[in-house]
Amino acid sequence: MEIFYQGWVIITLSILSGILYRMGGSDSYDTKWRDMGCPAMALITLFVSGGQLSWWWVVCFGLHFGSMTTYWKKKGTDAHWYNWVFTGLGYSLAYLPYAFLSGIWTGFLARIILTTAGIVWWSQKQGDAVKEEFGRGFIQNITIPILTIG
Numbered sequence: 001m002e003i004f005y006q007g008w009v010i011i012t013l014s015i016l017s018g019i020l021y022r023m024g025g026s027d028s029y030d031t032k033w034r035d036m037g038c039p040a041m042a043l044i045t046l047f048v049s050g051g052q053l054s055w056w057w058v059v060c061f062g063l064h065f066g067s068m069t070t071y072w073k074k075k076g077t078d079a080h081w082y083n084w085v086f087t088g089l090g091y092s093l094a095y096l097p098y099a100f101l102s103g104i105w106t107g108f109l110a111r112i113i114l115t116t117a118g119i120v121w122w123s124q125k126q127g128d129a130v131k132e133e134f135g136r137g138f139i140q141n142i143t144i145p146i147l148t149i150g
Contacts, residue, residue: 009048014141017041021137022130024068031069038137039064039094042144046098049145056097063094084123088116091140095147107149115143 017038024034039061047053067090073083092112099108118139126132 006048010045010142010145013041013045013048014138017045017141018134018136018138021140022133025129025133034137035065035068038068038140041141045141045144046095046147049148051098051102051148054101056101059097060095063097064091067091067094079123081120081124084120085116087123087136088119088140091115091119098147102147102150104148104150107147110149111143111146114146115140118143 020037020041021034023029024031024037042064043057043061046057067087070087070090071079071083072086072090073079079087089112092108092115095108095111099105119136122135122139123132126135
């Protein structure tokens with residue numbers, strides 16, 4: 001796929017991930033829009049970025065789905081920077097099976113650092129829930145292509 005076209009597809013999928021993340025956090029939609037939508041966008045992005053289809057995609061989807069269901073805090077309490085660290089790590093570690101089976105550890109480790117730092121920075125910087133949730137959905141997806149860097 002032409003690199004320019006591929007870049008626009010990845011940006012579009014990341015925007016969709018941001019929208020789905022926000023939808024799942026809204027009172028107007030079920031949380032499954034976030035929980036299932038973001039992992040689906042991530043796997044499509046990984047495929048567009050050159051990842052090959054395999055059985056482990058189901059495992060990564062399940063792990064990513066699980067990481068979407070928590071902010072690592074008690075319900076009704078505010079999230080702090082350390083909650084966002086665990087959130088970013090959860091989104092990143094969901095692709096551990098990909099790293100094991102592809103042998104691409106450089107990209108995996110780089111994505112852990114960038115995704116986690118991005119989630120913490122963005123979540124601490126934003127005061128608006130709509131922008132904050134959109135940004136987390138965007139960040140976790142836009143960093144997916146890093147997984148293919150070996």
